[in-house]
Amino acid sequence: MDPIQEMLGSHPQKPGRHFDVIAQVIRCCYECAQVCLSCADACLAEEKVADLRECIRLDLDCADICSATGRLVTRQARPDSELWRATLEACIQACRSCAAECARHEDRYEHCRICREACERCADACQQALSAYPEGGAEASH
Amino acid sequence: MDPIQEMLGSHPQKPGRHFDVIAQVIRCCYECAQVCLSCADACLAEEKVADLRECIRLDLDCADICSATGRLVTRQARPDSELWRATLEACIQACRSCAAECARHEDRYEHCRICREACERCADACQQALSAYPEGGAEASH
Amino acid sequence: MDPIQEMLGSHPQKPGRHFDVIAQVIRCCYECAQVCLSCADACLAEEKVADLRECIRLDLDCADICSATGRLVTRQARPDSELWRATLEACIQACRSCAAECARHEDRYEHCRICREACERCADACQQALSAYPEGGAEASH
């Protein structure tokens, strides 16, 4: 067990049957936030930085949204609420936009390839969480 | 002019006709992020903290989303993109959820009243920005 | 009164005689965090972005530290603690490093001049807070 799972397991309002889905969203959001920030910094250090402005911005956007989403999902409250859904949807969009831009540069830059993969993992995890808790679901306390 | 406007005015890609709308979103997001964090801490210090758990959580959620939104909008890029819209929509939802919870406590706690008002201002500012840049709008560079 | 002061005034553990010093640190930290992020984005949009890599990095560093400091000081607890002091000291250093780098570019870029000034205001506010609560002070509850 990693610390994310250990903490969830010791929480008085631990997630029920979707424990693994929640743990995976948190893990992917924190990982993607770090990788995007690292990609922005690597892009900034490249000789052709002028070609990578859009990538740097989307990296920073994605890092901010993933970071906020990871914090929100860490707090164990109402996983089927509208706020929870709107946040996961924004996160999926951020990950997809960043992955698409990174994909344009990954032949040249290894860091863009790694970042694109982290974004895809995070979008998948968020999508699974949305599916696990259908809109208007009654399972208020997961 | 406050520093937010001064900075926008000196940016190579400054917003065009919606300058004031953008400045207001940024101002409200940073203000609301601070006020929500302050409300969470004030709630935590109240004698009846056990009645305010939900308020503290929503304060922290709203602070995180407003903070990420303020940072995203500060970056002057593609205001009509899907990511921009999804983020503003999550922010409006966060502000409304937090305002609704704070409203339940504002007769007793002045900090909840001030926080509810900051959340409403922020939701309004985000809504105006969404209206100013209609979905699928062609004005890519504002 | 701005919302920062209103919130401090309604907090069960409001700051005592150094109310204005605390309000000013919070105000300057949030302002500087926003201005530094805006300067990073403006630098990224400049034609000579390759000359501004160091400025962008220090802008992002300063935004991160100011943001964390503003959040820490917003929480009304033990202003004379070692953590409180170490955080303010890191913030002063971040503001000074960023101001020094921005000063090198301010003849050419207005955004660097505005950012340098915000950093200086923030460093001053943090310094005044350190002076107001001397190390090892007994005033645990301010």
Place this chain on the structure above:
Amino acid sequence: MDPIQEMLGSHPQKPGRHFDVIAQVIRCCYECAQVCLSCADACLAEEKVADLRECIRLDLDCADICSATGRLVTRQARPDSELWRATLEACIQACRSCAAECARHEDRYEHCRICREACERCADACQQALSAYPEGGAEASH
């Protein structure tokens, strides 16, 4: 290799002989930031929340400082600078303060025990980074 190491390895200014030390600081800062936020939320959900106010505050402080430190160290620039040192020192202090408070509650609450351990790992990693890059060291580009 985890994504943190992969990203560092693909960075144009990758760390030299202290690669593992840098990777470990980043890993521990992100982990500790998440665990502290989770501990704050678990404390908030405990029946005796009123006894855990101080722990919640220090959890939130530590999460903020670890998060800022993780972001700063992710950016590969001047690891022996004064800002880098001041930030690591603030992070060590945050981790130690939070660990000490969590230790007071760990007999009763498993989440406080897990959080105390994450804080100790993070403080150790930051301390090793400070030792690896002695003050005033000439190795500007690590």
